[in-house]
Amino acid sequence: MRSADSQTYSGYHARIPGGTLTKNNILIPEPLPAYCTEFPNLVERIANTTDVFRVQSTASTTSSSDGKPNQLLINEYSAGQGIAPHEDGAAYHPAVATISLGSAQCIDIYQYLSETDPSPPLTHTLREDVKLPSSNTNTADDAAKQHNGKAIAAVPLARVFLEPRSLFIMTGSLYQSHLHGISFSDTDILTPSFVSSVPIANLPLLGNPEISRTIEKEGSYRSERSSRVSLTFRKVEKVMKGGLGAGKGKGLFGLAKR
Numbered sequence: 399m400r401s402a403d404s405q406t407y408s409g410y411h412a413r414i415p416g417g418t419l420t421k422n423n424i425l426i427p428e429p430l431p432a433y434c435t436e437f438p439n440l441v442e443r444i445a446n447t448t449d450v451f452r453v454q455s456t457a458s459t460t461s462s463s464d465g466k467p468n469q470l471l472i473n474e475y476s477a478g479q480g481i482a483p484h485e486d487g488a489a490y491h492p493a494v495a496t497i498s499l500g501s502a503q504c505i506d507i508y509q510y511l512s513e514t515d516p517s518p519p520l521t522h523t524l525r526e527d528v529k530l531p532s533s534n535t536n537t538a539d540d541a542a543k544q545h546n547g548k549a550i551a552a553v554p555l556a557r558v559f560l561e562p563r564s565l566f567i568m569t570g571s572l573y574q575s576h577l578h579g580i581s582f583s584d585t586d587i588l589t590p591s592f593v594s595s596v597p598i599a600n601l602p603l604l605g606n607p608e609i610s611r612t613i614e615k616e617g618s619y620r621s622e623r624s625s626r627v628s629l630t631f632r633k634v635e636k637v638m639k640g641g642l643g644a645g646k647g648k649g650l651f652g653l654a655k656r
């Protein structure tokens with residue numbers, strides 16, 4: 399998957415159709431490719447499945463309120479590749495819809511441990527018997543890394559198993575005040591509770607019945623990773639009206655890296 403609008407970030411490979419962001423977080427729009435707007439019309443299907451992309455118009459929002467994402471991020475990971483915990487940034491409406499293709503991979507949700515501005519605790523889980531670590535049990539000593547000067551918990555707060563052909567929607571505080579990342583590993587160990595590994599939050603929703611059967615018998619399920627491609631749909635809130643021609647001569651062409 400190589401093209402003029404593709405870049406490589408720490409091993410995995412990323413491509414961003416739908417337009418380019420200026421340094422001021424304004425999208426210079428380009429049409430999304432036909433493979434996600436015509437057949438299959440993924441954009442329409444996502445808009446029909448969830449209203450997370452329906453923006454309320456405000457003075458600073460110039461996106462349409464049609465409930466559709468307007469940018470696609472395509473990442474390709476080989477076994478062993480991942481992405482460090484991060485937030486997607488202020489350019490986006492706080493929602494993301496990710497389709498996974500190829501291999502399965504776990505995505506991890508991390509909390510900030512900052513004393514002044516911690517991530518809020520998760521208020522519910524998909525399974526009541528799944529115990530997540532409370533945010534109060536973490537201290538600054540548990541922090542593994544920093545992001546924008548704020549300490550991040552070393553152990554993920556939650557883990558979601560992204561099966562091939564699944565749609566994962568993340569919004570609310572998970573998007574706005576937590577971080578997400580994918581471990582640099584070639585194996586995911588799926589467990590139902592916090593024993594040897596972070597429990598899988600979406601176990602009851604998984605399509606592969608083999609996983610629950612194996613966990614019931616053996617206590618965990620081992621998923622070997624191979625190549626995974628993710629299609630991450632997002633909505634940039636500010637869109638340049640008229641596309642590229644509109645910004646000429648207005649000093650808008652400092653393009654953001656991502």
Ligand SMILES: O=C(O)CCC(=O)C(=O)O
Pocket residue numbers: 471473481486496505578628630
């Ligand atoms: O590939 C994924 O599922 C997550 C990608 C992601 O978080 C990103 O590229 O910002």
